Amino acid sequence: MNQHFQETILKATGAQSLNRTASIQSLWSGYGEIIRYSLEGSKMKSVVVKHVNLPEGGNHPRGWNTDLSHQRKLKSYKVETEWYKSFANSCDQNCKVPECYALETLGSEVLMVMEDLDELGFAKRLSASVNWKNINACLSWLSNFHATFLHIKPQGLWETGTYWHLNTRPEELEAMDDLPLKNAAAAIDRALTSSPFQTLVHGDAKLANFCFSEDGEKVAAVDFQYVGGGCGMKDLAYFIGSCMSENDCEKYEEQILNTYFEFLKAALNRKQNSTNFIALEHNWRNLYHTAWADFHRFLKGWHPGHWKINSYSERVSREVIKSIAH
Incomplete structure (x- = not known):
């Protein structure tokens, strides 16, 4: 992950340092991954980071490697960013979703820094x-x-x-x-x-x-x-x-x-x-x-x-x- 994104995570969480502890999963068709980072010097022990790295095309497991499929995935990450920015705060404990601490786009990369649901008991x-x-x-x-x-x-x-x-x-x-x-x-x-x-x-x-x-x-x-x-x-x-x-x-x-x-x-x-x-x-x-x-x-x-x-x-x-x- 680039230095700018690492600094974004530190700033959003108030941590002094971070360590990559686990790759939770790769994103569909090789569009990035979801990673858990442990934090030092923050009130939070850890965060989950969705790091999207948008390629020119994807390696779709069913062979639907078309521009339409690619554009649908690109839009899906824009939609998820908008969801966390404008809608997620309306969800209460009855439909719990992770709190989002930071959203950032840099070139073809998207960063979402989220609450670690494991730490909350999920x-x-x-x-x-x-x-x-x-x-x-x-x-x-x-x-x-x-x-x-x-x-x-x-x-x-x-x-x-x-x-x-x-x-x-x-x-x-x-x-x-x-x-x-x-x-x-x-x-x-x-x-x-x-x-x-x-x-x-x-x-x-x-x-x-x-x-x-x-x-x-x-x-x-x-x-x-x-x-x-x-x-x-x-x-x-x-x-x-x-x-x-x-x-x-x-x-x-x-x-x-x-x-x-x-x-x-x-x-x-x-x-x-x-x-x-x-x-x-x-x-x-x-x-x-x-x-x-x-x-x-x-x-x-x-x-x-x-x-x-x-x-x-x-x-x-x-x-x-x-x-x-x-």
């Missing part, structure tokens, strides 16, 4: 094995996030959040073999974007982007590159698909929706939001399968052999296509 990461306590913690986070930003305009963010939305994925749409779903794609997208209850969606709310407390009852979320406007069901469907088997997705669908909307109602009441909750719940419940079909459409063009393509997703998508046709 050190647990889950991959495959989740229980209801974990799932409910994430449902609570999502509902509070959606309540916080209900009817807020995504100024400077993605106009339509999520990394898979139709307007940014023409190549994947073109590659689709499933013609009924391909032909319904625009109508599915329209149904989601025309919901009168727009909020901000996280845009990549998979299990891997949630950091859990040791007891698994509280979570914080990271990675806001695809935050933007949308129907909250897009986050919910995507999250459930990231951590449940197809059988459980179907078996517990009603329980998941009931729990999410209980949390959402409580969050809106806490915020004294006067939105007609009955109308919102009716609208969003009806769009849950639509949001599921929307992500399924992306997967079938991007990676037709993906493990998330299953009989539940196929059946849900067929139902949505049928309802749109009528």
